[in-house]
Amino acid sequence: MKNSVPLLTTIGIACIGGFVLAQKSSDTDPKKLVAAKADSSRAKGTARAWAHSQSDITVDPKIVYGSLENGMRYIICKSPLPPKRVSMRLHVDAGSLNEAENQRGVAHFLEHMVFNGTKHFPDASKLIPQMQRLGIAFGAHANAYTSFDETVYMLDLPNIDKSTLDLGFAVMGDFADGALLENKEIDEERGVIASEKISRDSVGLRMFEKQFAALFPKSLIPNRLPIGTDEVIANAPRERFVDFYTRFYTPEKMTFVYVGDLDVAEAEQRIADTFGPIKNPAKPGDKATLGNVETPSGFNTSVFTDKELTSTELSILHAKPHSYQTDSKAKRLESLKFSVANAIINRRFSRIAKEENTTITSGSASRSIFFRELELGSIDVTALNNNWQAALPVLENEFRRAKLYGFTQSEFKEVVAGIINAYEQAVKSAPTRKSDSIASSLVEHAHSDAVYSTPETDLEILKQNLATLTPKTVHETFVKFWNTEDIHLILTTQNAEDNAEEKLAALFKQQSSEKLEAPNDKEAAAFAYTQFGQAGKITQTSHIEDLDIHQWTFDNGIKVNFKQTDFDKNSISMIASFGSGKAGMPLSKPGLDTLAGAIFSAGGLGKHSSDDLRTILAGKNVGVGLSIGDSHFSLSGSTTPEDLELQCQLLTAYLTDPGFRPEAERQFKAMLPNLYAQLKHTEQGPMAEMSAWFAGNDPRFVFPTQEQAQTLSSEDVKSWLAPQLNQSALEISVVGDTTPEALKAALSSTLGALPKRSELQAIPMEQRTLTLPDTPAEKSFTFQSEIEKAIAIVLWKADDATDRDIKKIRRAGLLADILDERMRVELREKLGEAYSPFARASLSMTFKNQGMLMAYSPGKPANTTKVGDIIIKLAHTLAQEGATQDELDRVLKPRLGLLEKSLRQNSYWLGTVMDQSQTYPDKIEAARTRDADYANVTLEEINALAKKWCLKSNSARIAISPKK
Structure with a gap:
């Protein structure tokens, strides 16, 4: 299961999640203990009040809210997109903060256990295959996560057939009140949980624990990470699981969300039938609490070190207990003020980081509410070259400047424009919002007790609140929060002197007496790229009727592919492909593609820096990013109908006058x-x-050495890219909510007005041929870490041609899926050796010999050899004996469901079908025959590839492990 917790960005450390604890106890018959959940129960319950019942905000009228007699709540939303699909979410208002000391990790462990034997699915080994046969992929359609204060189960059903819906409701009902929690299954899952703990271990997580233990010594946060403790994972007896399940998986603590192509009355009846019989225990568990979140008063400093940290961070932190308030217009106004203030400070740090003599690489400001009990504000910077002494003045100055002088009108205007635009776009895109997105959003609102209002209502409230907002009122709110002596100054670095805390405090105090100037109020300039010459003319047109794709060619040679869709209202995506990509990269400059990708957009344009563009284009829906493929470069972006012309102007500007500015190279280095x-x-x-x-x-x-990377320059990138930007054949593909006439007009005056482009130049085969190492082979690679995390990897050579064989690529993917499933069963379910083993196929259409099949399994260093042996044996057996028809059906059925869904996705049409489809017409035929081809895949084809690729003699065995 996926583990997810809120991202804690306070002091620059992200919390990655975790899970549990226990002591020995006598075992009891599973069915008797599970039955106790009902035997000690009372029938009725009290449902928690909905947020909108206590708020001045109008709830979305399309949403149906209800509750059962036992107190369980439900939310239903009839949503037509995607058609014939539904999404289910089961929210449990309990997580790791609800655990006792000897249960640390049980909440997350339970999330796994409900997939391992329930009253309707007692044989754990059969549930996932049964789901697969109905087209439900484990991971893609079925998943779950555990956090500090919630557990959420997710099912996105690929169809609304009776058998699929029956299974969906049975599974969700069993999650709520049907877990068997067999001793055997608990013991077999211990290794999986331990492997997950290892895979999630990181210096960031360890630093988070250390920091929160020091900053909030009486809080439960650092002592209730969802992943739990090794002791509990290894030894917690069954009754601790049953205790948590009985007291917290109760109707009064659960909300069921059901969204999609459904009938509301039928949905309510099914919910009542499924969840109505569940009873509440006589003594339900208490609501989670953080404990004491008070921090030391006055000015304090802390220094945290770890030699494996990758950067040095400085933070000014203010924390205080929070008094929760119901969602309201006033509460949203307060939040808006902080959002504006922090966004302005973020922009200031962004500009400073680009300056020639800067001492920081980045900076940010934030204010968050955690678990309704803790209010946390943070101003942070990352020090250049780990020199915190040089970076501290920037942190102190910008913090004090904001408090003393506030924010300028131009800064305020830029940020507000972006906020208004985001709300307006939400209104315009709402008609095509998808069921899974709505379901997840409803869960989030239910968990946080926020009102689920319509985008129109949100925009109306925003405008009402903005009418009262000025730079002055934003400043007043910022000062009110930060006008305190209770400040914690934090340094997080690899190494520090013994007296670093004293030096930190002294330097901060010294800097706070320095004189500061008020920020300048600077108005945005006009966008300089609106004229590119005489409008171009289209000389060739065609229409692929069965796929409804238009293809045009301008008189300058630029080719266009266009598909008008209503899949995502008010959204248009485009990609312009040109040049030779990685295949044409100079061999003498390894890493040049990395530098180019990092600095191209950041270098802005000849007449505007990237910072200027952010100001000029504030409130607009435009942008351009460079990606470097094996055989071509791409400039891509997304926009809206009202900004289509501006998006085309911006893309054309990047083609004709990229800035390659020195600040981009400075930032990269x-x-x-x-x-x-x-x-x-x-x-x-x-x-x-x-x-x-x-x-x-x-x-x-090859990823370059640090010395090689330092020698690369913007001029190297310019020498490589500029001729191809200006001259090489270009093909642009556009998909979305616009008309052929509107697109023709926008392109004619931009890309169509450019000088004539050269013809497509084929990349010689010798330039596209790689020489791979001989197999069988064994290699070991190490990294320096105290964290006991390793990876067993096996690679198989999977191709020796570049014949653009789409059918082979599809079948290679299915073969990888079958190996993936065998690895899941063997390594995770049977042996408990790995949490998330997987297999993937990658076949190149550009480079000869680059194709590979890869198996990947993270775990303990001591088990790398053992796991590698198992993977090689699984693949070799697959090569010798072949897969079964049931295995093929179980990976193919979910794939077919995803294919159907993709037909209503702009990303599929743009990236898979249309991009370079005039250069490679086989892409059109591949789209036409895709579904039929998948449906006609035979077991013999899969087994033929397995016999060719999956042999032990064709494998390269890799061990990646820490070197202390």
């Missing part, structure tokens, strides 16, 4: 120490080495 520290201390470094090795250490696939 300023981040290099942090990046290489991360590569040194995490598995990402060895993964990069492994990828380069398996590509024959071709320079185009």
Whole structure:
């Protein structure tokens, strides 16, 4: 199951989640203990009040709210998109904060256990295959997560057939009140939980625990990470699970959300039939609490160190107990004021980070409410080259400048424009919002007791609140929060002197006496790229009727593919492909693609820096990003009908006058120490080495050394990209909510007005041929860490051609899915050796010999050899004996459901079908025949690939492990 917790960005550390604790007890018959949940129960309950019943905000009238006699709540929303699909969510108002000391991790462990044997599905090994046969993919359609104060189960059903709905309700009903919690299943799952704990372990998580233990010593937060403790995971007896399940999986603490193509009356009846019989225990569990969240008063400093940290952070923190208030217009106004203030400070830090003599690489401001009990404000910077002494003045100055002088009218105007635009776009896109998104949003609102209002109501409230908002009122709110002596100054770094806290305090005090100037009020300039010459003319047109794709060619040679859709209201996506991409990268400059991707957009345009563009384009829905594929470059972006012309102007400006400004290169190189520290201390470094090795250490696939990266320059990028931006053949694809006439007009005056482009130049085969290492092979890669986390990887050579064989790529994916499923059953379910093993296929259409099949399993370093042996044996058996028809059906059925869904996704039509479809017409035929081809895949085809690829003699075995 997925583990998810709120992202805690206070002091620059992200909380990644966790889970549990126990002591020995006598075992009891499973069915008797589970029965106790009903035997000690009372029939009726009291449903929690809905937020809208206590608020001045009008709730969305399309949403049906209700409750059962036992106190369980439900939310129903009839939503037509996607058609013939429904989404279910079961929210349990309990998480790790509800655990006793000897249950630390049980809440998350339970999330796993409800998939491992219930009253309707007593054989745990049969539930997932049964779901797969109905087209429900584990992970893609069925998942769950546990946080500090909630547990959520998710089912997105691929159809509304009776058998599928019956299973969905049976599964959700069993999650709520049907877990068997067999001793055998608990013991078998312990290894999976332990593996998940290992996979989630990180220096960031450890630092979070250390920081919160110091800052909130009486709080439960650092002592209730959802992943729990090793002791509980290994030894918690069954009755601790039953105790938590009985006291917290109760109707009064649960909300069921049901969204999709449904009948409301039928839905209410099914909900009543499924969840109505559940009873509440005589003594339900108490509501979660954080404990004492008070922090030391006055000015305090703290220094936290860990040699594996990848950056040095400085933070000013203010925390105080929070008094929760019901969602209201006034509460939203208060939140809006903080959002505006912090957004302005973020922009200031962004500008400072780009300055020539800057001492920071980034900075941010935030204010958050955690678990209704803790209000936390934070101003943070990341120090350049770990030099916190040089970065501290920036932090102190901008913090004090905001308090003393507030915010300028131009800053306020820019931020507000972006906020208004976001709300307006939500209104326009609402008609095509998808059921799964609505369901997840409803769960979030139910959990936080927020009113689920319509986008129109949200916009109306925003405008009402903005009418009272000025830079002055925003400043007053900011000062009110920060006008306190209770400030905590925090340094987080790799190493620090013994007296670092004293030095930190002294430098901050010294800096606070320095004179500051008020911020300048600067109005935005006009966008300079609106004229590109005489409008171009379309010389060729065609219409692919069965796919409803228009294809045009301008007189300058630029080709256009367009599909008008109503899948996402008010949304348009585009991608312009050109040049030779990674295949044409100079072999003498490894890492040039990384630098190009990092600095292209950040370098702005010739007449506008990237910061200028953010101001000029505030409130507009435009943007351009560069991506570098194997065979081409792409400039992509998304927009709306009203901003379509501006988006085309911006894209054309990046083609004709990219800035390649020095501040972009400076920013990239300023981040290099942090990046290489991360590569040194995490598995990402060895993964990069492994990828380069398996590509024959071709320079185009090698991540550069830090010294090599430092020598790369903007001029290198310009020399590589500029000729291709200006001259190479270009094909643009556009999909979304606009008309052919509107797009033609926007393109004619922009891309169509450019000088004639050259013809497409084929990349020579010798330039696209890689020399891979011989197999069988064994390699070990290490990273420096005290964290006991390792990865067993097996790679198989999977192709030796670049014949654009779409059918082979599809079948390779299905073969990988079958291996993936065998790994899940063997490594996770049977042996408990891995939490998230997986297999994937990757076949190149550009590079000869690059195709591979990969199996990946994270776990303990001591088990890497054992797990590698198992994976190789599983694949070799698959090669020799083949898969079964049932295995193929179970991976194919969910795939077919996803294919059907993709037909209503702009991303599918843009990226998979239309992009470069005039250059490669086979993409159109592949789209036409896709579904039929998948439906006609035979077991013989899959087994033929397995026999060719999955042999032990064709494998490369990789071990990635920490080197202390």
